[in-house]
Amino acid sequence: MNQRRAFTAEAMWLDPGDGPRWMRRPWVELDEAGDITAIGRAAPEPRDDLVPLYDLGAAWVLPGLVNAHSHAFQRGVRGRTERMVPGVQSSFWGWRQAMYDEAGRLEPETLFDVTRACFHEMLRGGITCVGEFHYLHHQHDGQPYDQPNELGYAVAAAAADVGVRLTLLDAYYARSSHEQPPRAEQRRFCDASLDAYLARIDGLRTSLVSERVRVGLAPHSVRAVPKPALATIAEYAADHDLVVHAHVSEQPRENEECLAEHGGSPTSVLADAGLLDRPRRFTAVHAIHTTPADRERLASQHVCACPTTEANLGDGMVAGADLLARGATLCLGSDSNSIIDLVQEARLLEMGERLRLGRRLCLQDAYGHVAPVLVDAMTRGGASSLGWPNLGRLAVGTPFDATVVDREHLTLRDVPDDRVGDALLLAGSSAAIVHVYVAGEQLV
Ligand SMILES: [Zn+2]
Numbered sequence: 001m002n003q004r005r006a007f008t009a010e011a012m013w014l015d016p017g018d019g020p021r022w023m024r025r026p027w028v029e030l031d032e033a034g035d036i037t038a039i040g041r042a043a044p045e046p047r048d049d050l051v052p053l054y055d056l057g058a059a060w061v062l063p064g065l066v067n068a069h070s071h072a073f074q075r076g077v078r079g080r081t082e083r084m085v086p087g088v089q090s091s092f093w094g095w096r097q098a099m100y101d102e103a104g105r106l107e108p109e110t111l112f113d114v115t116r117a118c119f120h121e122m123l124r125g126g127i128t129c130v131g132e133f134h135y136l137h138h139q140h141d142g143q144p145y146d147q148p149n150e151l152g153y154a155v156a157a158a159a160a161d162v163g164v165r166l167t168l169l170d171a172y173y174a175r176s177s178h179e180q181p182p183r184a185e186q187r188r189f190c191d192a193s194l195d196a197y198l199a200r201i202d203g204l205r206t207s208l209v210s211e212r213v214r215v216g217l218a219p220h221s222v223r224a225v226p227k228p229a230l231a232t233i234a235e236y237a238a239d240h241d242l243v244v245h246a247h248v249s250e251q252p253r254e255n256e257e258c259l260a261e262h263g264g265s266p267t268s269v270l271a272d273a274g275l276l277d278r279p280r281r282f283t284a285v286h287a288i289h290t291t292p293a294d295r296e297r298l299a300s301q302h303v304c305a306c307p308t309t310e311a312n313l314g315d316g317m318v319a320g321a322d323l324l325a326r327g328a329t330l331c332l333g334s335d336s337n338s339i340i341d342l343v344q345e346a347r348l349l350e351m352g353e354r355l356r357l358g359r360r361l362c363l364q365d366a367y368g369h370v371a372p373v374l375v376d377a378m379t380r381g382g383a384s385s386l387g388w389p390n391l392g393r394l395a396v397g398t399p400f401d402a403t404v405v406d407r408e409h410l411t412l413r414d415v416p417d418d419r420v421g422d423a424l425l426l427a428g429s430s431a432a433i434v435h436v437y438v439a440g441e442q443l444v
Contacts, residue, residue: 005030005440006044007400009056010407011420013063013375014039015395020375022060022421027053030400034440039396056435058408060420062375063394064128064401064438065342066382068304069245069285069333071133072118072155073111076102078338092251092313099336100185103136108145108154111136115158121340123162125430126403128438130164131333131386133218133245133285135171135189137200142187148200149207156208163443165401167386169218169245170204172197172233177223178261189220194229198236205240214387216243219275221250222258222266230273237281243387244275245304248284250315255289267294276301280329283385287323288316295319299326302385305377306335307348317352321362324373330363331381341430346374350426371425404435 006029014023016039029038038044043053081098088094106114115132122130132155138144147153152168159166173189176182182190191197204215217237219225225233225246237244248266249255258266267276267290275282276297283302287294288310305318313336320330332345350370353362363373383392390398405424406412409432415423424432436444 003052004032005052005054007054007056008043009059009061009404011417012061012394013421015393017395020372020380020393028394028400030440034400034438036394036396036398036400056404058406059434060405060407060424061394062126062403062405063379063392064403064436065126065378066331066386066388066392067122067127067130067334067342068283068302068331068382068385069133069306069335070118070122070130070337071135071335072115072158072337073102073106073136074099074335075118075121075337075340076114077336092315095313103188104140104185106136108150111151112154112158115155116161118337118340119158119162119164121337122334123164123436124433124444125340125342126433126436127340127342128164128401128403128436129166129383129386129388129391130159131167131169131216131245131382132159133169133171135173135218135220137171137191138188140188142182142190144192148196149203152200152204152208156213160212163438163441165212165388165391165438167214167216167243167388168204168208169216169243170201171218171220172229173220173224174226174229175224177257194232198232201236214243216245216387218245221247221254222262222269223254227262227269227273230270230275234274234277238274238278243281243283243385245283245285245385246270246275248287249289249294250286250310252289265291265294267297271297280384283331285333285335286310286315286318288318290319292322295323295326295328298323298328300328302329302331302381304331304333304382304385305345305349306333307345307352308339308341309333309335311348312336312338317356318349319356320349321353321357324363329381329384330373330377331385332378342378343425343428343430343433346378346425347428349377350374369422371421374425375421400437400440402437403433404437405432406434409434
């Protein structure tokens with residue numbers, strides 16, 4: 001058990017009650033559970049129950065970063081899909097085959113190992129909470145394990161071993177595409193029925209949820225889930241107050257197939273199914289090939305951009321500035337985990353807009369500043385998306401989940417104090433992150 005203590009640093013991104021901003025030389029007091037009890041300008045008075053005062057020195061402290069979209073096992077494909085193979089089309093769909101091969105190889109123990117390695121790399125990069133979009137459920141022939149949530153438990157065990165918080169976004173996957181049954185390599189993703197899926201979710205809700213674990217629903221995509229099932233999932237999520245995530249319009253082909261089946265876009269199908277009815281309880285992952293009408297439907301929801309994966313796969317770039325202007329909450333994901341660096345994801349979100357729109361400073365706040373918008377996406381936006389309203393900010397009553405940036409790192413040296421945030425977010429990387437705390441406990 002921790003004891004009461006207090007931290008100071010050169011600067012911290014704190015929310016004293018009226019929104020987050022950099023505060024210079026603040027003091028943050030924690031209780032035994034690692035929750036913030038006070039934020040002040042002066043060191044706390046010496047008291048019997050508040051012993052150590054920690055000075056983190058030349059450090060700039062951000063809230064723990066929140067990675068809203070990950071498929072941890074795909075880290076196993078890293079570096080293995082970057083050469084032409086005769087007879088294999090170099091496209092998203094060719095990459096997907098390599099990913100399927102990796103998924104087919106995994107057993108509960110090896111899934112734990114690759115997930116733990118992935119989550120450890122996340123923690124080292126300042127990520128303290130991850131949304132794992134988990135669709136690998138069953139044995140190779142599609143038969144459930146004796147414990148139907150065996151693989152979900154393996155993911156949760158990996159998160160617990162590393163110390164990161166987890167929202168297990170348990171996926172429903174029913175078919176290859178419209179009127180096409182699952183392919184052989186997709187059988188591991190598929191439950192026998194929607195009822196069987198929801199029974200697994202009942203099991204996860206009652207056995208897995210804890211101080212560091214949440215559960216959410218993840219109808220994989222409109223390609224993989226028929227519309228009636230989407231509606232049932234929307235009702236279940238509302239009944240149990242769960243967040244819902246889905247892949248949306250990552251590739252043009254997904255839109256074309258959806259138009260042929262439903263006569264509308266994926267976003268319109270999700271809206272018709274009731275998945276967009278509850279404000280800020282749905283996250284559209286990617287949402288790249290969207291129309292203005294689609295983006296308006298997402299105005300009171302989250303959109304999770306995964307820019308390095310989207311670039312790697314040739315998906316395209318999300319219309320982030322337009323979504324932001326409409327009121328959508330942006331968040332970020334490492335997705336395929338070919339690179340795990342949320343600072344780079346944030347920078348690429350803005351740079352993608354610059355390339356797409358042919359101008360600079362696209363994701364601005366009310367003062368014309370970009371960095372605070374990007375910090376928000378990688379902290380509060382992700383936390384909201386994953387159902388953790390208390391995370392993603394450092395404020396009284398929130399856990400001290402924190403990412404410590406070295407002000408003396410060579411990428412930040414000689415940058416003026418009032419531009420450190422700009423330099424980190426728009427010209428830096430997670431290499432400058434040196435320490436990470438979860439619930440007040442130093443894990444890196
Ligand atoms: Zn994904």
